[in-house]
Amino acid sequence: MKEIGDYAFSDCQNLTSIVLPPDLTEISDGMFSGAGLTSLDIPCGVTRIGYSAFSHCKGLTSVRLPNSVIETTGFSFLNCENLTSIVLPSSLTGMGHRDFYGCTKPVSYTHLRAHET
Numbered sequence: 001m002k003e004i005g006d007y008a009f010s011d012c013q014n015l016t017s018i019v020l021p022p023d024l025t026e027i028s029d030g031m032f033s034g035a036g037l038t039s040l041d042i043p044c045g046v047t048r049i050g051y052s053a054f055s056h057c058k059g060l061t062s063v064r065l066p067n068s069v070i071e072t073t074g075f076s077f078l079n080c081e082n083l084t085s086i087v088l089p090s091s092l093t094g095m096g097h098r099d100f101y102g103c104t105k106p107v108s109y110t111h112l113r114a115h116e117t
Contacts, residue, residue, distance in 0.1 A: 027053045
């Protein structure tokens with residue numbers, strides 16, 4: 001399954017974790033908006049994080065985007081109040097508007113490109 005529709009798991013507050021198909025190519029718009037996710041393994045083939053994909057995931061504390069991700073499209077992690085750590089891949093060429101707006105705790109960012117030699 002390469003694609004899952006927009007807002008597929010939106011507002012699924014009891015959804016704390018999920019195993020996504022390994023051939024998934026994008027996290028669609030609002031896919032997990034308002035879900036109860038506390039952790040997530042994003043498959044290596046994902047190239048795009050959709051608009052508001054993880055917005056309002058109040059239980060999400062850390063995110064590691066795989067090296068395949070090249071863009072986020074805006075408000076991706078809007079109001080993720082407990083997000084404190086994110087790892088950005090060296091493949092990332094563009095970030096959307098206000099991707100981390102409303103993240104009220106200090107967030108530790110690691111950009112893998114900074115660590116390449």
